[in-house]
Amino acid sequence: MNCANDSSRERQLSPCTMGDIAELAADSFCDIVREHARNQGEVIAFTYGDEEISFAALDEDANRAAHGLVALGVKPGDRVAFLGKNHPLYFEAFLGAARIGAVMTPVNWRLAAPEVAYILDNCGANVVFVGEGFAAMIEQVRADVPHVTHIIGIDAPEHDGPDYRTWKGSFPATPPAHVVKPEDDALQLYTSGTTGKPKGAVMTHGSILSSRDATACGEEMRKWQEPIPGDVTLLAMPCFHISGTGTGIGTMVAGTNSIVLPEYDPTKALDLIANFNISKIFLVPAAIQILLNHPKVNEVDFSRLKYVTYGASPIPLELMREAMRVMGCGFVQMYGMTETSGTIVALDPEDHVPEGSPKMRSVGKPLAGVEIKIIDEAGNEVPTGTVGEIATRSSKNMRGYWNNPEATKATIDAEGWLRTGDAGYLDEDGYLYIHDRVKDMxxxxxxxxxxxxxxxxxxxxxxxxxxxxxxxxxxxxxxxxxxxxxxxxxxxxxxxxxxxxxxxxxxxxxxxxxxxxxxxxxxxxxxxxxxxxxxxxxxxxxxxxxx
Missing domain, CATH: 3.30.300.30 (ANL, C-terminal domain)
Structure with a gap:
């Protein structure tokens, strides 16, 4: 796909500036998308193959989806589910659900049938959006989730029920009447469980927008966090993880374009980086290694790529050196978890040096508005340089685990400190180092x-x-x-x-x-x-x- 010189791409080069975004008065990402639709409706929000979705179209069709969900009986606080690979219409449906106070629950499509059934049963969703290739899975678990009364296919030709594009088309594009508040639930992602059953981590509109709110209140934003006119992000990580959904929400808030891959494919990723002005991408270290091992990697021009952000596990120094040599862009290590709505600590590009340094063994320093402390088993803070459990407090923390007050209480204390389950220490400069895991993971x-x-x-x-x-x-x-x-x-x-x-x-x-x-x-x-x-x-x- 060579689209770099396509005249339609010119519409992507005039999104809001950082100042414009900071001034947007919004209680949810729903409001921000609506503002982008008014102010820069022609700018592309999502690209998927040859399909482009502008902010104006995203806004209108999300309204249609919202009215459609109301017609199916979905109420504020209800969960709706999505089972499928990455697709921009997932974000459209997510936006529609959020606008009526419903909560999107993407399900890991790599799970076995009993695991899918458990999550659908636990979240209680009556409506499930299903992507191509997963209609058979839904049918396999239907008997175990009788409360699922509506299944809508998103570009899923094998699904013999309603098609999302046709379904939404029968509803109006006017905004729904529901008013979204920052404390309202927005997203429910399932994490593996220490007792063998996954838990639904509930993020609110406020926790999702907390980074924007912190910087709007005068706290410093890192340079790599700033949205830049013309930014194009490659969304290659799965949307059932905070890395995928968080990336899509981030570009919607920034008013920039996400190019969506159904799943990570190094050949397609290299093609898009070479031909589509990709400026940002998030990858896990294993995906970086796979990319660097691709036979065509040395034929690709990475000069437009500004930042590669990476996380989920540490990266070997030799792999980092090779990535810096080949890709020649800024690298940002991110540390966070589903329960913190994503990244809370980051190692900046300036701390990445080819020869290696003690700081490169860290995961960086806390982001704006994030507190970090190291505690012992009793919850007492330990001295600098001492290994203990990493605890964090910020507005990014989840509200709690869905219908699981015991697990919530064990994770978040009365003062709002969340135990991460990771063992580490802080140095005298405030850099965080991961040493081990407290929990068995x-x-x-x-x-x-x-x-x-x-x-x-x-x-x-x-x-x-x-x-x-x-x-x-x-x-x-x-x-x-x-x-x-x-x-x-x-x-x-x-x-x-x-x-x-x-x-x-x-x-x-x-x-x-x-x-x-x-x-x-x-x-x-x-x-x-x-x-x-x-x-x-x-x-x-x-x-x-x-x-």
Whole structure:
């Protein structure tokens, strides 16, 4: 797709300036999109293949979707779900739902059917938007989610029900009467669970817009955060993660264009970078490595690329050096989580140096309006340089976990401090360093995997007597899932059999990449599995116990 010289692209070169955005009086991103539609309606908001959606069209069609959802009985506070790969119409439907006070819940399309059914049941959505290739999945789980009464296909030819484009066309483009408030729920993203069941992290309109609000109140915005006229962002990370949905919301707020890829594809990404004036892109380290290993990477002109932002896991120095040499742009490491509505700490381009430095081992300094402290098990703040659990407080924090007050209380205290579950320390300059994880979590290729989920699936195999799951270093994915399994006496079990069993119950990326069969699991006197003993041989010689 070579679109760099297409005259239609000229419409992208006049979005609002930073000053214009700061002056927008808005309680939600819905209001900001409406302002962009009034002031720069011809500017392109989303590009998808050969399709372009202007801010004026996005605004009008989101209104149509809003009225359509009301006609289906959706009320303020109701959840609506989306199961599909990235698509600009997801953001349009999201905007429509938000304008009537409903909450978008994108579902990870990589999950197995039982996991999809659980999320749809837990969020209680009556309306599900389904993308191409996932109608069969919805039909597979229908019996488990009888409250799902309406399924609308978004460019899903195999879906024999209503088509989104036709459906919305029968409703008016006038704004709905509902007034959105900053404290209203807007987005519900599911995170893996320490107890084996995922939790729905609820973000409000206020938490989503908190970075803009902090800078509008006079706090300093980093240079790489500033929207620049003509910015074009490549949206390549999945929208069921805050990285994908957050990117789309960010460009809608900035009044700039997102080019949407259904899923990460290094060949398409390189083609778009070369031919479409891409200026910004977010990637996880594994995706950067895949891009750099592509045979055509050295043929691409990266000169228009301003920033690559990356996160979800640490990046090896050698990989960072190669990325800086090949791409020649600014790099920004981001640290955050779903529960903080995305990034709360960042390592600026100025701190990225090819020869390496102590600061490059950090994840940077807190963003405007974000507080960070390091605490011990009792919640007391520890001295500078001391390892403890990272806690954060800001308006970016989620409201809580959906219908789970116990988990919410365990994560956010009465003073608004959120325990991240990561272990780290602050240096004397305020830079944050990740050392380990307090909670049992594995990050593989940017995806969070909780051992409890995997262990529950493996333990259901009739020949498994005991099991523990750990993360071990992996050169491509950062960490890989390994199962340590005790087989029932007198039984036999192979690695292939156990992994195949797991795939019927959980997503493929959660399944073990390897299995160690052992005689017994190490446990303390109270019976708790000593995971650190299982992990220790694999992490020996490493500076930190995360990869």
């Amino acid at each position: 594995i990050i593989s290729g940017g995806e969070n995997v909780y051992p409890a989920e995997v262990e529950n699936a493996l333990y259901s195999h009739p020949r498994v007597a005991d099991v523990a799951v750990i993360g071990v270093p992996d050169p491509k994915w950062g960490e890989a899932v390994k199962a340590c399994v005790v087989v029932k006496e007198g039984e036999e079990l192979t690695e292939a059999e156990l992994i195949a069993h797991a795939r019927t119950l959980i997503a493929g990326y959660k399944c073990p990449k390897s299995v160690d069969f052992i005689a017994a699991l190490p446990r303390n006197p109270s019976g708790k599995i000593l995971r650190r003993e299982l992990r220790a041989p694999y992490w020996a010689g490493k500076d930190r116990a995360v990869n």
